[in-house]
Amino acid sequence: MRAHVDKDACIGCGLCTDICPEVFSMDDDGKAVAIDSEIPADAVDSAKEAEGQCPTEAIKVE
Template identity: 65%
Template sequence: MRADVDKDTCIGCGLCPSICPEVFDMEDDGKAAAVNPDVPEGVEDSAKEAEESCPVNAISVE
């Protein structure tokens, strides 16, 4: 399972790292990034929750 953040769409709300810090973090530009794009075993549900919670649909987890 891989996670990706569309930086052009991201508004930097900070929800994804608060839901799944094992995969997402905020970068210096104020936008989110998948710092661990290969979603670790055991946090798949949290990564999907972050995807579903993104207010601008900038996250894909497949």
């Protein structure tokens, strides 16, 4: 599975980086970015939680 952040939708709240720092980090522009590789198996659940909690539905995990 991979994660993707829609930067146009992201408001930079930082929630996803709190929930799943293994996958999400904040970019220099203050928007979240996801790792550009397969989500580690032990981080899939938290990545999905971040997807569900994102206030602007900017995250897709698929």
